[in-house]
Amino acid sequence: MSRQRMRLWEALLLAALSLLTAASLICSMSIEPHYVNDPGIAGLSRFSRILVYCARSFGTEQTVGCFLAVGAGLLLRGVHKIHPTARERTLAAVFGVLFSMTQVMGRSFAENGNWNAVFGSRFVEFRAAVFFSGRALLAACVVLYAFRLVDHAPKLSSAPTFSWKRFFLTAGVVALCYLPYYFYFFPGLGNPDTNMQIAWALHYPTEWLKYSPIRGEDIFATNHHPYFTTLLFGLFAKIGLKLGNISYGVGLYCLCQLLTLAVITTGIWTYLRRLGLGARVCRGGLIFTALFPLFPLYGITMLKDPLFSMTLLTFSILLLELARTGGERLQKNWFCVLLFINALLVALTKNQGVYFAAVIALAVLIFFPFRLRAAAALLAPVLLFQFVWLGILLPAWNVAPGGKQETLGFFFQQTARYVSTYPEDVTEQEADAIRAVIDYDHLPELYDPVLSDPVKFTYNQDCTEEERAAYFRAWAQMFRRHPDAYIQAAIHNAYAGFYLERETGLSYYNFDLREVENYPQLQVATPPHLQAAEPSIRVSLRAIQRIPCIGILFRIGAYPWVVLFLFLDALRRRQYGRILPQLPCILTVGVLFLAPVSGSYRYAMPFTLALPFLLATLVLPSCGPWPRDGKKKRSSPQS
DSSP: OOHHHHHHHHHHHHHHHHHHHHHHHSOOOOOOHHHHOOGGGTTSOHHHHHHHHHHHHHOOOHHHHHHHHHHHHHHHHHHHHTOOOHHHHHHHHHHHHHHHHHHHHHHHHHHHSSSTTTSSSHHHHHHHHHHHHHHHHHHHHHHHHHHHHHHTSOOOOOOOOOOHHHHHHHHHHHHHHHHHHHHHTTTOBBOHHHHHHHHHHTTOOOGGGGSSSOOOTTOOEETTSOHHHHHHHHHHHHHHHHTTOHHHHHHHHHHHHHHHHHHHHHHHHHHHHHTTOOHHHHHHHHHHHHHOTHHHHHHTBOSHHHHHHHHHHHHHHHHHHHHHTTTGGGGOHHHHHHHHHHHHHHHHHSTTHHHHHHHHHHHHHHHSSOHHHHIIIIIHHHHIIIIIIIIIIHHHTTEEOOOTHHHHHHHHHHHHHHHHHOGGGOOHHHHHHHHTTSOGGGHHHHOBTTBOHHHHTTOOTTOOHHHHHHHHHHHHHHHHHOHHHHHHHHHHHHGGGTOTTOOOOOOOOSBOOGGGTTOGGGOOOOOHHHHHHHHHHHHHHHHGGGSTTGGGGGOGGGHHHHHHHHHHHHHHTTOGGGHHHHHHHHHHHHHHHHOSBTTOHHHHHHHHHHHHHHHHGGGSOOOOSOOSSTTSOOOOOOO
């Protein structure tokens, strides 16, 4: 084939791919009846009907379509000029496929509550394929450009001499940027969980005590919410009550948490600067974390999640230091003590935190040297939490365990969707097995696809092991008949955490008092100006998500893809040590699949705090492969 003809075919392929990408961006996925069953076109041939469907699904202003096609063409053409390797192309393709798959499913579930915009008539499947292919191609191209951007990032600079005076001055400036939020929302923000925990700490009974297998007059608290944070919130509540108003204690807690966050963020940027991070990058990152509103809004939220996110953030940085030194830092006693305390706090501040700490401990024990020290620093806190905190201290304090519904909610959602979708297909034996565990008779009206609480809180706390086993036998039988119901329930329960177009409720606006309505002394009053401004604040936080480019920073669905990019970049450069500090965020992605609320910012909060710092590590010296044992050559420890 002549060179001229080859160029012609390349130009035609580029034009076709550009049109495909543009079509995927303007594609409608509506499944309204007139798209597939319109009496007005019933007499037309199949080909003519398809043309009508295409005009309806891909129709837009010609100017918009042309601009999108030209832009896509320039983007695709530029990929060849950056000369991606085969490894980079493969990793970019993996990203593109996963990203586009979630977006097409997200669009279908967001608009229809099911996957009928993906699997249906032949035209619907063709349209979904166009949506998927074009966006996968676009996402892969963006990742290839991002790989090259990382390669051409600013070179490392010499580290300045550390100065405590400069550090505290910088932390003070960050705190000053946060304080306006504190004064405006004084005494702070919270949700019903916080009020419930305060009531438990002060031995006020609440309705939620019934969601535990152990109940009684001497039980005033459960570990449904981590009891460590219950004690912490209760301590500040007692301070407020002694001062005459619980709001003073809440305000003191929020101030302490806010200042701690300012010190932590400043300390991490200082640490990265000491490792050689460019002054401009470090300064820009510091300005971002000082001005990005989600940082102070989370800082003034009295809730277990900000505290857990802060402990995960510091944990990630300690893991970065561990990976950076090839495990040598474990030889320092002070470092092991910091790891121990941080791992224990991760377990104490969120119920799934112990699993985070255990997985990370296992990774360090497998891939890094000095295993005895690693076990003492990372595995010992897990065992201490599991056997001493949960096994001895909480029972001694009459703290009941959390109910099993928290771990079974995922399955209950699948059962509820099945019963709602195929009510006639459930046998009497299966219905009885389900009824013994959850409220079978009201599942259709209780089922909320994005919130498992209404169904899971009907769980019979007194059901036996035999009844639970019968339930799971019924669950398995029903799955074999209609797996689609289970799969759709799982997707609907998780898609919002990955769907880029989903708007997210980003912040609380006051203290929700539902759990302490009967206890006036425990109610944190909302200032009048906040009551008046709440609708405006709510609208503003929603509106900011629609601002081009900037809005994506306020959409939770964007954050998991940054985590995936960081992971793929570590694979691309074969710098597997970089994965270790990413593990807390990677595990948080896993939580999004099982979270009781789909797309809730609370479960993605660790992303918000950690990703600016993890992105900055892309231009730090290589962490290298994970060493297999202590006998291999290791880099010398660095101060």
